Amino acid sequence: MDLELSIIVISLLFFILSGAGADMDVGVYNVKEYGAAGDGQTDSTKAFEAAWCAACAVEGMATIVIPEGAYLLGPIIFKGPYKGKMVMQLKGQLLASTHLEAYTQNWIDFQYINGLVISGGGTFHGQGASTWPYNQCPKTHKCKLLPVSLVFSFVTNATISGISSVDSKLFHLQIFESRDITLDSIRISAPGDSPNTDGIHIADSTNIQVANSVIGTSDDCISIGPGSTNLTIFNVLCGPGHGISVGSLGKNANEKDVNGLTVRKCTLTGTTNGLRIKTWPSSPATLKATGFLFEDIIMNNVYNPIIIDQNYCPYANCPEMVYLIATTAK
Template identity: 50%
Template sequence: MMGLMRFINVFPKVCSIFFLLFSVAANADAVNGVFNVKNFGAVADGKTDDAKAFVSAWENACKSNSAATVLVPEGTYVVSLATFTGPCNAPIVFELHGVINAQPGLNTVDKENWIVFKYMKNFTLTGDGVFHGQGSTAWPQNVCSKNSDCKLPISLRFSFLNDSTIQGIQSVDCKFFHINLLGCYNLKMRNLNISAPKDSPNTDGIHIGQSSGIEISSSVIGTGDDCVSIGQGSRNINITGVYCGPGHGISVGSLGKAKDEQVIGLTVRNCTFTETDNGVRIKTWPDSTDGLASNFTFDDIVMNNVGSPIVIDQQYCPYNKCNLQVASRIKINNVSFTNIRGTSSTKDAVSLVCSQNFPCENVQIGDINLVHNGPDGPAISTCSNVKPTLVGQQTPPIVV
């Protein structure tokens, strides 16, 4: 009886000690605000699916009432699908120093997503690590050119992020787009390295939609599609110091598939394009719905052997499934192309093909010098349904 009483008296103290030790161990990383994915079960052997460990580390960090960091240290991780969701209780950082590999092929957990960050404010993705989409295992199965409803996983989705920063990371060989922005506001993207072979299908570098106040700077983007594409609902986009190539250039659109599509406010400045199919481009579908593309500045740009350095194309029809007899209804106005120089790999250095029913308005071309030295003769310009304002010198001459 006395032994039982001693046990009863001691048991609460023992439990308290064990509970304290367990709490300290479980929250060791929380003390300094760092949540290491390896402490949540990630093995980084390049084979095991570490998705649950990544999400678990994130969920614990997101609950922290003080600033927290999810740390992915050096190593090779496999993640099948991971969605990192907010809002979080405090500013949160995802710091990547390892390599995160997607599963190969198209037999993926989700047909449209791989890594997703959404519904957050004061979020930072940083580090010198790599998101590797294993795209070469999926590109041979890409049938998007035949099926416009095809669904393929985008490597990195950033949805509804406010006052946030993406910096330093690398995205390699995505299966579809590298990065997709949706519903983001005041998002800074800098020092990114995005790469895929020039013949890889639909590997857009950064696609922006329904977002405003986006800044992309000091980055290298080489893909099989647009380096940056700006889609419906984008406003006040600022792109500076971007090196683009290979790829299709920096493009607005294509616009006009859905009702009342608009892109308002874009600056592309101090950028370099090397051996891209296009340089700076605005594209809209023929036989489109009503829409608007307005207030664009393209300035201080170098073109190195670029197929079509300056393009407005309101007859965009990549798969020849359009009614070219009906003009685009997208209104393009307030566009300037200034201080653009270098070499064009084709004669068509400047091509401004605007809508017959809605001619482009207030287009300015100033101080351009684009040279073509091919056997087919010097560079030329094409202008239809537009009367640009000319400032300074123009090579080739702008023929209206």
């Protein structure tokens, strides 16, 4: 092969490889390379922030790797938008700081993101046991909320699969103003006497699917708030806890309708309630809850299998202003 032909062949190979690489992962970002310790004691918040910022600058797909180990994290916001798509591969365990004074709101918050995958089989541990005694919300409405473990706000096109959430301080996982999110093979657990540790709370979001998951807490396994549309809950094992709930609805002004909820092939065991809908009769807003289908539901040792409470009100003589339409159970 002469020199000229060799140059042509090498150039062609470079062109092919460059083109192929355009659809491949652009970069892998290991949090340990940014200073994360993984010893369960050293605060790794800054290292996680640095890894996220580096990955966000990539045009293409970036993968943040969290290896085996225990990583102590304070409150952190993973914020978009970014130039490509993001994969967070959690193999280790993330431990929430127990210092409540460090929190202004939530623990881990994903915001303004389009295209997110979280997987890897790891665990988000809220270390809630040390803070549950400070939760006064079950006793009084004038209380300070403890941090939610995982929050997805203004997130689109996300898949969260194969991860666990343990002992959250308040809710385990909350989805707000988001769309096209799939939660698959999630495990959520907290003791039966832990206050307000709802499993998954969804509000003002559309096209959300929860499937093939196991949830056991002291509160709702899954709760549906106002403004939620086109939700599917499939093959979920719930218990202990308060079951699968819609509401409460109508507590605040400007709440939006709930439309299109399908709950299929779910099993509830040892829960206070099975399927529950609760609305405030003295609502400052008039809204509707429509298009519900509950099908192939198994209940074992459930105290209140089905509850529709349209008088959820601590006061007397509250006018009903929330309407239930087209609710079907099979």
